[in-house]
Amino acid sequence: MFCRITSEPIDPHEAAQHVRSDADGAVVLFSGVVRNHDRDRPVVGIRYEAYEEMATQALRVICEEVASEYPIGDIAVVHRVGDLSVGDVSVAIAVAAPHRDAAYKASREVIERLKREVPIWKRERYVDGDEEWLDGTIPGVPGGS
Amino acid sequence: MFCRITSEPIDPHEAAQHVRSDADGAVVLFSGVVRNHDRDRPVVGIRYEAYEEMATQALRVICEEVASEYPIGDIAVVHRVGDLSVGDVSVAIAVAAPHRDAAYKASREVIERLKREVPIWKRERYVDGDEEWLDGTIPGVPGGS
């Protein structure tokens, strides 16, 4: 298991290397990439910010729980922070498993939970010079409504 | 769209490069890898064989149909033929899309259809020296039962 928040450029294929094993017949690699538009508004980049110590810990919990839920070999997740440009990879998730069904499902579960639970935020920069923090998801809190 | 049957080793990351575009925020890369066991029997390798001209054409049809079914940017599929060892990549499927949901679903659809429709066969080689053609799926044929 490999879970990191990093300010360095992400090479998704390194994440895939982390999970490779001769027992696994399927590897699903998801890359999130900064795209040049958001709901039709032209985007030049995104600044990602994280509560790093907590985010790393939250990623680890997600990976452990997903690994216990699906018959998979290993998971690696790397999320970038700092100023990213269009085309830069913001997150890479690699899952290896003996069979593809578990690899796809576990991969999807990790990215969905990451987006709902991990303390990371993004501020989009637009072509017109404007910037704004994007609306996110209120994380589930014990005892919360 | 990039669809190939190849006898050369596959680099999955090349497939991912084929589909990259600034408009796409999600890339899902599936790799099928020769694993060291099949239903508990130790495997040393797999020989893949294809009806190459037809397989290439069938892959292209699948990619076109999946691309018209889901809002995605691009798809690349490469399937290997010849003698593969444990750890070698047999197939790589890359899908880029503006949003992740379509990328995951299209990726899954391509691999499922590939396994049901494309004229490719595999012969497993076992540690004990035995070999056998693996049971496959009878492809759907027009007017067939």
Place this chain on the structure above:
Amino acid sequence: MTSLFFASYRDLVGAEEIVLDLPEGSTVSQLVEQVRSRPGADALPEAPAVAVNREYASIDTVLSDGDEVAFIPPVAGG
């Protein structure tokens, strides 16, 4: 017309390719029958999946001179 055999079917038939001359108007089904009459080849299914000119085709398809008929064992890519 040319018949092609792959994987386990090639092993059964003992050939990758057989060229047969069938009368005008013959169907895939009749071609299969001819092929199955060869030694060893009777282990082929009576109605295997076939592709005519690289597209899956029904066993009732009428064949023309020069058609390429592939006998397709259950597929197992991926």
Place this chain on the structure above:
Amino acid sequence: MTSLFFASYRDLVGAEEIVLDLPEGSTVSQLVEQVRSRPGADALPEAPAVAVNREYASIDTVLSDGDEVAFIPPVAGG
């Protein structure tokens, strides 16, 4: 105890970190009230998501000396 502010909440509060001394037995809710009484910070929600010592915690959590209380805006990773 130390309060941490990220992203849009940091912009509202105008600080990354505020150290406050609250009476023994105070809750997260009381800490939030204190913070919201600062100029500008009243734009924070009355019951924001918080993490105490890096785990999500309820607004009723009783705080101890040295706790790290992070105010967590709606998350948007990926």
